[in-house]
Amino acid sequence: MAEEKQLTTTINGTESRPMIFPLEKDKSKANDNIDDINVIDFEGEDDPLDPMNWKPWLRWSHIMLMSLMAFVLSLGDLAFAPAVPMLLSDLHVSTESPLSTLVISIYSLGTIAGNLLGPPIVRCGLCSQPTIQVLIAMRFLAGGFGAVSYTLGGPIIGDLFPAEKRGVTMAVFSGGQMIGPVVGPIFGGYLAQEQGWRWVFWLMVILSGAVYIPSVLLMRESYRPTVLQNKVRKLRKSTGNQQLKSKYEVDAKRIGLFIGAMLCGATSDCRMEKASKGGEQKPEYQLPPLLLGTITVPLGLLLYGWVAQYHLHWALPLIGTGFIGFGFMTTLLPSTNYLVDSFPLHSASAIAVTELLLAASGALFPLAAPPLYNHIGYGWGNSALAFSTIAFAPLPWLLLKFGERIRKRENATTL
Structure with missing residues (x-):
């Protein structure tokens, strides 16, 4: 059996995986597996x-x-x-x-x-x-x-x-x-x-x-690639092996795979580590509540607008805003969960885009609301908003049907 030297390192009170460093006479045999040996994971x-x-x-x-x-x-x-x-x-x-x-x-x-x-x-x-x-x-x-x-x-x-x-x-x-x-x-x-x-x-x-x-x-760092990179940095210092790298670390080979995937349109399956009820848990399973939101939001907008237009009982506008709030939650939470499950390593970027749209809407719509309601009234003003939400109603259905296929295509770019 080839002679080896073994080094164990402790990081934050946790014993790390023993790192094996083949001696000179074993280098030719070890070259085939050197990449695997130097890749650090949890x-x-x-x-x-x-x-x-x-x-x-x-x-x-x-x-x-x-x-x-x-x-x-x-x-x-x-x-x-x-x-x-x-x-x-x-x-x-x-x-x-x-x-x-x-x-x-x-x-x-x-x-x-x-x-x-x-x-x-x-x-x-x-x-x-x-x-x-x-x-x-x-x-x-x-x-x-x-x-x-x-x-x-x-x-x-x-x-x-x-x-x-x-x-x-x-x-x-x-x-x-x-x-x-x-x-x-x-x-x-x-x-x-x-x-x-x-x-x-x-x-x-x-x-x-x-x-x-x-x-x-x-609060401390929770992003898995960064946590692993910190571990790699400490192992490099303690072992002297500068070839160590995190499994998330990008190198030239991975960049080449990325370009090849983009050019050839290759796809890869989206793998989920957890199973639900004996089956694979897919991000699309988070989407059904959105279907309810596509109904309640325009319904609430129409109810609020027209009862306010005709000055009906004060409780009716509250019911309308209740529908809007309920629809907002049944849209926001599943959407966020879907993004987190679909982009586990890049969910911050994905959510940042949605927050940008939410913030821009919250800043600009109040400026447009007074002229809108002054010109066409609460009824037709809210109807215009309701119709705009109805225009986006097919999106959850499209994601349910084609979301997995889209994710597989996009996942190829992360290789």
């Missing part, structure tokens, strides 16, 4: 370095903190709305000016890009801005710096939980994002009435800081 299903094997309290603390971040960000979107008349009066801005709407909607536009550290600092500036123009700019920055809480929530859930356990965690995370716009105007209106509009922003400063501090202390 040590089986129970490797504590794998984010899915972290302790439950640590994984759930990440989910709760991301939910709180999303809550604070969404709270800041509309908490300021009741204080707008007071602000316009203080800053001598006409209520007919487009700036009166932009000061609210610009926050959503800012969430297209962002970082976490900025919101507390920017919101301090919001508390004392003397002009409406500077206030709008600071609102844009506040929304932008906090956008990471929307973008990274789904990918972090995908890193920490297997597919069959993501439903509850995704609901917990999305709950923070959904509750903020509901309670924001209530707290904002009361605080602005009692303490002035600047205290709405001081409240956001306090809440942002309260969430940011435990986030810095508790």
Whole structure:
């Protein structure tokens, strides 16, 4: 048997896979398998370095903190709305000016890009801005710096939980994002009435800081390629073997496979590690609730618009908005789960695109709404929105039928 020397390395208290280094006389035989020897992966299903094997309290603390971040960000979107008349009066801005709407909607536009550290600092500036123009700019920055809480929530859930356990965690995370716009105007209106509009922003400063501090202390990197790359870096240092690499690391051979796949149109099966009820669990299984959302959203828009047009009982518009909210949730959650399952290593990028569209819509539609309703009324205005949602209704059906085929084609580009 060939003579070998073996080295075992401990990383973060965890013993790594023994690395085998063939002696000189075995080099010719070892060359065939050198790539496999130097590729570092997690040590089986129970490797504590794998984010899915972290302790439950640590994984759930990440989910709760991301939910709180999303809550604070969404709270800041509309908490300021009741204080707008007071602000316009203080800053001598006409209520007919487009700036009166932009000061609210610009926050959503800012969430297209962002970082976490900025919101507390920017919101301090919001508390004392003397002009409406500077206030709008600071609102844009506040929304932008906090956008990471929307973008990274789904990918972090995908890193920490297997597919069959993501439903509850995704609901917990999305709950923070959904509750903020509901309670924001209530707290904002009361605080602005009692303490002035600047205290709405001081409240956001306090809440942002309260969430940011435990986030810095508790949250850690959960992206699997990065976790493995950190392991590789430590092994290179301890063993001296600079040929070690993560299984996710791209090299020239993989780039060649990528180009070949693009040119030849090769396909590969999308593999799921978890099974559901004895069968393969596919991302398309997340889509059926979207079919319900394609019905309830336009129904709610039509109900809200026409009962508001004819000034019917006050409860009817609430029912309409209830349908809209229900449809929004049955659309948002399955869509996020579908993206996380379809792009496990690139879910942050996929979700960032959807958040960009959501933020852009939230920023621009409020500017178009007053002219729309003034010209054609609530009934036909909401009908136009309902018809636009109906136009997209076939998309979930198309994904159910062709989604797997599309994923197989696109998966070839990741080889």
